[in-house]
Amino acid sequence: MAYRITEDCVKCGACYFECPVGAISEGEDRYIIDPDKCTDCGICLDNYCPAWAILKVTPPGLTPS
Ligand code: SF4
Numbered sequence: 001m002a003y004r005i006t007e008d009c010v011k012c013g014a015c016y017f018e019c020p021v022g023a024i025s026e027g028e029d030r031y032i033i034d035p036d037k038c039t040d041c042g043i044c045l046d047n048y049c050p051a052w053a054i055l056k057v058t059p060p061g062l063t064p065s
């Protein structure tokens with residue numbers, strides 16, 4: 001998993017409509033990213049979230065790029 005949505009999500013749905021591979025779905029209290037579908041394209045992070053709720057997560061052991 002390289003991208004994650006935090007509790008700051010206000011459920012606007014913008015990322016859901018923009019993810020090119022359909023990796024984002026509506027969860028109970030926030031939208032969630034399916035790590036098996038996410039291709040790490042970064043589109044949702046860079047362009048759409050008004051609440052800055054999408055984070056790039058670096059797996060343990062890897063150096064942030
Ligand atoms: S990084 Fe790309 S593939 Fe992953 S959830 Fe965001 S828009 Fe979808």
Ligand code: SF4
Pocket residue numbers: 005008009010011012013014015016031048049050051052053054
């Ligand atoms: S764009 Fe941001 S605030 Fe809107 S649903 Fe996605 S993560 Fe939540």
